[in-house]
Amino acid sequence: MGSQSCPSKLPLLDFSKPESTKSGSSEWESLKSQVREALEEYGCFEACFDKIPSDLLKAVFRSMDEVFELPLESKLQNVSEKPYHGYVGQHAQVPLYESLGIDEVMVAERVEAFANTMWPQGNPTFRKTIESYAEKLSELEKTVRKMIAESFGLEKYIDEQLNSTNYLLRFSKYNGPNTPDTEIGLSPHTDKNLVTILHQNQVEGLELQTKDGSWIKFQPSTPNSFIVMISESFTAWLNDRLSATCHRVMMSGNEARYSLGLFSYPKDGSIIEVPEEMVDEEHPLLFRPFHYEEFLSFYYTKAGQAAPSALRAFCGM
């Protein structure tokens, strides 16, 4: 098991109904149980979310095109003190892959700084497009986290967690291998943050691993579909009641794949601590309280990379 990819479907959840993001409505309650069920089985699901109009999605992809067309020396200016938050590319292990990040994308000055770094004359269209996309999509992210918290009886903690969240927006490009073979775009991994929401152009390649080790090739059901995945820091908060999904990108053909990832993560200084409600005889405490930024740094050390689970190696009991 594990080496074969078989096309299959992830659950598709509809967040487009007007009441679906209104806490307490019958749509909310019904979606909440679908979210819980999907995450228990897959650690992720496909969300249909029409609050981001198709014009905005088109503008986002145009903006991404503009970024990737810049000369390498401009893209290399996208630096961050945090690992994997700035430019990543030109790696022998994943030669098809290149990506850039806007950290704290909900802060207008950060988007402006990114735009001014890439285009010294400024780029107001880029700024407006990205701010609007991130703002709308972060609503979906918050809705999902609230639903999960409610479904585990953790609602009293969630506002504080939401208020101490940052968002990283990453643009990724995967060139087609231009060979008859399928080649690695991005190596298998689980994300370390809280929740990840991915969106892509029409070129497929994302694969998600199921509990039995086989791979689902993600095929978006609609142009406004998004993959919502829970990541390791969030599963730690839940004392491992849900698991993060291992995923990878496999590329074939000659068309480039573009994807956007919105990654929520705890602000520096905030502590992830398993709530007492998640611990009982059947579910002993698995993780010590930890700082996300320290976990992320550990993950990129030799020991973190070698560990079968960086999370357990870092803060497992």
Ligand SMILES: O=C(O)CCC(=O)C(=O)O
């Ligand atoms: O391109 C994708 O769809 C996946 C990107 C990803 O997994 C990541 O950046 O962590």
Ligand SMILES: [Fe+2]
């Ligand atoms: Fe990922």
